[in-house]
Amino acid sequence: xxxxxxxxxxxxxxxxxxxxxxxxxxxxxxxxxxxxxxxxxxxxxxxxxxxxxxxxxxxxxxxxxxxxxxxxxxxxxxxxxxxxxxxxxxxxxxxxxxxxxxxxxxxxxxxxxxxxxxxxxxxxxxxxxxxxxxxxxxxxxxxxxxxxxxxxxxxxxxxxxxxxxxxxxxxxxxxxxxxxxxxxxxxxxxxxxxxxxxxxxxxxxxxxxxxxxxxxxxxxxxxxxxxxxxxxxxxxxxxxxxxxxxxxxxxxxxxxxxxxxxxxxxxxxxxx
Numbered sequence: 726x727x728x729x730x731x732x733x734x735x736x737x738x739x740x741x742x743x744x745x746x747x748x749x750x751x752x753x754x755x756x757x758x759x760x761x762x763x764x765x766x767x768x769x770x771x772x773x774x775x776x777x778x779x780x781x782x783x784x785x786x787x788x789x790x791x792x793x794x795x796x797x798x799x800x801x802x803x804x805x806x807x808x809x810x811x812x813x814x815x816x817x818x819x820x821x822x823x824x825x826x827x828x829x830x831x832x833x834x835x836x837x838x839x840x841x842x843x844x845x846x847x848x849x850x851x852x853x854x855x856x857x858x859x860x861x862x863x864x865x866x867x868x869x870x871x872x873x874x875x876x877x878x879x880x881x882x883x884x885x886x887x888x889x890x891x892x893x894x895x896x897x898x899x900x901x902x903x904x905x906x907x908x909x910x911x912x913x914x915x916x917x918x919x920x921x922x923x924x925x926x927x928x929x930x931x932x933x934x935x936x937x938x939x940x941x942x943x944x945x946x947x948x949x950x951x952x953x954x955x956x957x958x959x960x961x962x963x964x965x966x967x968x969x970x971x972x973x974x975x976x977x978x979x980x981x982x983x984x985x986x987x988x989x990x991x992x993x994x995x996x997x
Contacts, residue, residue: 732795739799740806747810747818756817758882759807762800763822763867763892767791769948777951782888782958789952793944811887821878823869824892824954828981830870830973835981843937844868848979850938851903854925856911858918858942862900864950868978869893873970880968881959890956897975905976 743759750757766780767789780787785808791801810816825844828835839845851857874891881889903910913921922938925931963969972978 735795736799739796739803743803743806747806747816750818751810751814751816756819757807757810758878759804759818759820760878761804761820761822761888762797763824763890763954764794764797765789765791765801765804765822766952766954767797768944768950768952770952774948775951777953780952780954782886782890782956785888787952790948818887819882819884820888821881822888822890822892822954823874824867824890825869826871826874827868827978828870829872830970830977831872833977833980836871846937847941848903848906850935852906853934854918854921855907855909856913856918856921857899857903859912859914861945862898862912864899865896865953866899866902867893867896867954868902868975870972870978873972876970877963877968880966881962884959884962884966886958886962889959889962890954891959892954892956893972894956894960895972897978901975902979905979 746759747757763780766784769790770776770778770788771790772788778787780789785804786801791797804820807816807818807820811818827844835845836842869892877889877891881891900910900912922935926935
């Protein structure tokens with residue numbers, strides 16, 4: 726969870742849990758395959774917020790804003806623990822930085838409880854508003870099918886790279902994503918969107934529904950997203966293994982997030 730209710734539990738799980746896994750791997754004399762997150766790339770460089778840079782598989786700490794979000798901080802420190810053990814204790818390890826996971830590419834089935842998924846909560850807020858601010862319309866949004874991610878991790882287990890980026894290499898824009906969910910999606914200028922959102926915020930329960938959107942807008946308007954995760958080296962490693970999986974277009978990637986799910990009804994169930 727990017728916005729956890731229990732910060733101590735999150736830090737314990739992601740940092741202490743990783744250290745425990747490191748020790749287990751060392752004791753057993755086996756490699757560690759660590760699942761991380763592309764969220765560690767951050768959104769902007771703290772000392773040069775207007776500078777646009779790519780975040781590659783070779784990058785780790787590039788001066789990004791990793792300390793502003795507790796989840797990102799926990800994943801950053803967990804990765805640091807892995808690298809420290811590799812350098813100081815001889816740990817053999819691979820780090821897989823996953824993108825924004827969505828439903829399976831094979832059939833669109835989404836997770837059973839989407840209410841803990843940050844992407845779902847953001848999508849639900851925009852769906853409720855029926856409009857998207859034009860400042861976000863062209864912003865790329867990574868959607869990585871969970872089955873593609875799982876298969877890629879297995880295929881890359883013997884890759885020469887230490888860190889690998891498991892993500893959609895051609896992410897759709899927010900407008901492309903929301904147009905699939907909201908047929909009559911409106912693109913509003915900043916003033917129009919803020920006025921529309923202001924009216925919605927006066928309704929009961931609105932704070933909970935729109936809190937994530939409000940946080941994102943506040944962050945984005947303070948500092949535009951100028952760090953772009955890329956996966957060129959990982960894609961080359963995939964090709965070397967013979968692994969190939971076509972990632973479907975946005976319409977298929979959000980098919981599991983149908984309107985009845987947004988309205989709070991029972992999520993699509995796993996097939997028997």
